[in-house]
Amino acid sequence: MRTLRFLLQKEFRQILRSKSLLFSIILGPIIQLTLLPLAANFEVKKIAVAVVDHDHSTYSRKLIDKIYASKYFSNGRYRESYKEGAKLVEQNNADIVLEIPHNFEVNMVRDGHEELFIAVNAINGTKAGVGSGYLGAIIADFNQNIRLQWDQPGHFAEAASIDLVNENWYNPFMNYFLYMVPGLMVSLLTGIGAFSASLNIVKEKEIGTIEQINVTPVKKYDFILAKLIPYWVLSMFVFTIGMIISRVAYNIVPVGNISLLYGFLSVYLLTLLGAGLLISTYSDTQQQAVSLAFFFVLVFNMISGVFTPIDSMPGWGQVLSYISPMSHFAAVMRMVVLKGSTFHDILPHFVAIIILAVIFNTWAILNYRKTT
Amino acid sequence: MSAITLDNITKTYNKGTVLAVDKATFEVAEGETFGLIGPDGAGKTSIFRVLTTLLLAESGNATVAGFDVVKEYAKIRDCIGYMPGRFSLYQDLTVEENLNFFATIFNTSIKENYDLIKDIYVQIEPFKDRRAGKLSGGMKQKLALCCALIHKPRVLFLDEPTTGVDAVSRVEFWDMLKRLKHQGISILVSTPYMDEAALCDKIALIEGGKILSIASPADTVKKYPGKLFAVKSANMHKLLQDLRSYEGTYSCFTFGDAMHLSFKQDADADVSKLTAYLTAKGQTNLEIAEITAGIEDYFIRITEKLNG
Numbered sequence: 001m002r003t004l005r006f007l008l009q010k011e012f013r014q015i016l017r018s019k020s021l022l023f024s025i026i027l028g029p030i031i032q033l034t035l036l037p038l039a040a041n042f043e044v045k046k047i048a049v050a051v052v053d054h055d056h057s058t059y060s061r062k063l064i065d066k067i068y069a070s071k072y073f074s075n076g077r078y079r080e081s082y083k084e085g086a087k088l089v090e091q092n093n094a095d096i097v098l099e100i101p102h103n104f105e106v107n108m109v110r111d112g113h114e115e116l117f118i119a120v121n122a123i124n125g126t127k128a129g130v131g132s133g134y135l136g137a138i139i140a141d142f143n144q145n146i147r148l149q150w151d152q153p154g155h156f157a158e159a160a161s162i163d164l165v166n167e168n169w170y171n172p173f174m175n176y177f178l179y180m181v182p183g184l185m186v187s188l189l190t191g192i193g194a195f196s197a198s199l200n201i202v203k204e205k206e207i208g209t210i211e212q213i214n215v216t217p218v219k220k221y222d223f224i225l226a227k228l229i230p231y232w233v234l235s236m237f238v239f240t241i242g243m244i245i246s247r248v249a250y251n252i253v254p255v256g257n258i259s260l261l262y263g264f265l266s267v268y269l270l271t272l273l274g275a276g277l278l279i280s281t282y283s284d285t286q287q288q289a290v291s292l293a294f295f296f297v298l299v300f301n302m303i304s305g306v307f308t309p310i311d312s313m314p315g316w317g318q319v320l321s322y323i324s325p326m327s328h329f330a331a332v333m334r335m336v337v338l339k340g341s342t343f344h345d346i347l348p349h350f351v352a353i354i355i356l357a358v359i360f361n362t363w364a365i366l367n368y369r370k371t372t
Numbered sequence: 373m374s375a376i377t378l379d380n381i382t383k384t385y386n387k388g389t390v391l392a393v394d395k396a397t398f399e400v401a402e403g404e405t406f407g408l409i410g411p412d413g414a415g416k417t418s419i420f421r422v423l424t425t426l427l428l429a430e431s432g433n434a435t436v437a438g439f440d441v442v443k444e445y446a447k448i449r450d451c452i453g454y455m456p457g458r459f460s461l462y463q464d465l466t467v468e469e470n471l472n473f474f475a476t477i478f479n480t481s482i483k484e485n486y487d488l489i490k491d492i493y494v495q496i497e498p499f500k501d502r503r504a505g506k507l508s509g510g511m512k513q514k515l516a517l518c519c520a521l522i523h524k525p526r527v528l529f530l531d532e533p534t535t536g537v538d539a540v541s542r543v544e545f546w547d548m549l550k551r552l553k554h555q556g557i558s559i560l561v562s563t564p565y566m567d568e569a570a571l572c573d574k575i576a577l578i579e580g581g582k583i584l585s586i587a588s589p590a591d592t593v594k595k596y597p598g599k600l601f602a603v604k605s606a607n608m609h610k611l612l613q614d615l616r617s618y619e620g621t622y623s624c625f626t627f628g629d630a631m632h633l634s635f636k637q638d639a640d641a642d643v644s645k646l647t648a649y650l651t652a653k654g655q656t657n658l659e660i661a662e663i664t665a666g667i668e669d670y671f672i673r674i675t676e677k678l679n680g
Binding site for chain 2: 002006007010013014017018207209212215218
């Protein structure tokens with residue numbers, strides 16, 4: 001215990017003395033958490049529509065007004081031909097080209113049906129998908145209105161329409177921050193934990209101080225514990241700051257029990273620091289460790305479910321997601337913050353994370369023994 | 373009891389393809405300063421790492437302070453001080469914090485063993501609040517020595533302590549070692565500098581992982597076979613070629629500002645005959661004098677034999 005105390009004293013001294021380290025593990029996350037949610041927004045706005053109106057009729061005019069009245073579409077430009085419209089897309093000045101054919105109104109009234117043409121710039125898949133969806137909805141709505149106008153009172157509509165009323169559970173107003181901020185916090189904590197833990201032992205290896213330590217009576221478990229505890233404490237601290245920011249800046253109050261979050265986090269950090277340590281034991285230089293940690297953190301993030309739903313991943317992706325510690329923390333975080341899940345609800349994740357913690361740490365300690 | 377014993381220690385790297393230490397056997401008596409002399413890559417550091425329990429040897433036995441390096445490694449770690457060739461203290465901690473840290477992990481304090489490091493520490497004490505990484509090379513060596521000594525080790529391992537240190541600091545450093553010897557600490561020191569070898573009680577010459585000679589510095593140079601001459605002339609470059617092509621020459625090397633020349637047989641060591649030969653070759657301002665061989669001369673002589 002006495003040795004551990006001195007080792008910890010030394011570690012904290014080194015951490016507090018390194019300005020870049022303090023910045024990246026404390027100030028960095030604060031800045032990221034205040035800025036990133038504003039930037040990492042899935043809502044698609046300001047879709048630029050170029051209109052090629054060959055008809056110039058009342059109907060075409062009405063349709064165009066309806067589109068531009070929507071907050072999702074920014075005022076586009078009118079072009080005389082499809083070719084010119086397509087040119088705007090090429091120059092990246094338009095996302096969608098809408099072509100209204102000649103005699104749009106005439107055909108509509110006479111035949112009761114007409115076709116429109118939409119060309120979408122699909123370089124940004126999300127924007128293209130969402131944009132054409134919005135546009136389709138607006139056109140369908142326009143269509144519906146015209147039909148209603150034509151229908152005589154007392155006359156049943158030819159196609160009965162079904163209206164859907166939906167309610168968003170756990171996030172009734174579809175508040176984007178409520179969904180994204182907890183997810184980003186998971187992502188940030190994972191980054192900090194994995195990078196700092198993977199760097200710290202390899203740093204002693206690279207500078208050569210580990211040689212000096214190895215010839216002293218310092219026990220290995222003391223040495224490893226002294227390496228892990230400071231980052232565990234710091235991560236807890238960063239999490240607390242994150243909770244305060246999400247309360248103050250985004251007005252997010254967890255529905256569930258906060259102590260449940262801390263309880264889960266404390267085990268999650270053990271897993272993460274164990275994984276970092278494992279990387280550390282396999283690397284000889286800090287550069288190697290950073291490259292490895294970067295690879296894993298990126299994969300963890302992609303399959304975590306923070307940014308894309310796990311259910312829509314292929315089978316192997318879901319398996320990967322299950323053995324990646326980050327997805328469990330992301331799930332628990334959202335369950336507790338949004339839904340108010342209890343210990344019983346998150347028990348499967350708890351069991352999984354404990355198993356992962358044991359695996360990573362045992363592996364790391366065994367491998368550390370082998371290399372020295 | 374001996375401070376260190378090595379019995380047929382062999383160490384290979386890369387699955388046995390690189391032989392680093394080849395059946396090394398030697399003994400360091402209690403209180404002795406023992407020098408391991410050899411060029412880079414001779415196997416000095418491997419021997420240090422085996423003795424400091426950082427590396428397992430393939431075969432052979434070794435003891436430090438009476439403890440076996442494999443079975444009783446924990447006991448060895450309590451009673452040795454190790455200063456690796458590369459500066460390996462915490463660069464982001466200050467001089468005092470480094471010293472304090474190494475004292476505390478050995479369950480002691482600076483105060484307790486201050487006597488031992490006093491002579492060295494007073495020189496770096498004015499900089500005790502400076503980060504170790506910001507010290508000059510000589511200062512770093514002194515701090516590293518302090519840290520290796522702070523727990524009053526019985527055996528001190530110094531792996532090339534003066535490599536990369538200026539000439540004045542080197543002399544100072546060896547003065548410090550001399551004082552430590554009076555405290556009864558056994559020292560194993562390695563160096564590629566032959567002039568430092570003369571300052572040890574006993575030296576082992578090592579090359580290609582093999583120990584070639586073990587004796588006191590004085591006895592080592594006495595082992596030099598035959599006579600040795602120093603030759604100078606106005607045209608030193610041509611002199612080397614001329615001497616090497618002389619029929620009686622065994623070997624000839626540039627050595628400082630002179631050529632060190634040895635003969636195949638003592639009968640060949642005829643100065644007047646050599647002078648006549650060199651004058652015929654057009655050499656002027658000739659100076660030929662018999663000298664006593666140094667450790668380096670002997671080292672070159674025996675490694676030459678080794679390499680055929």
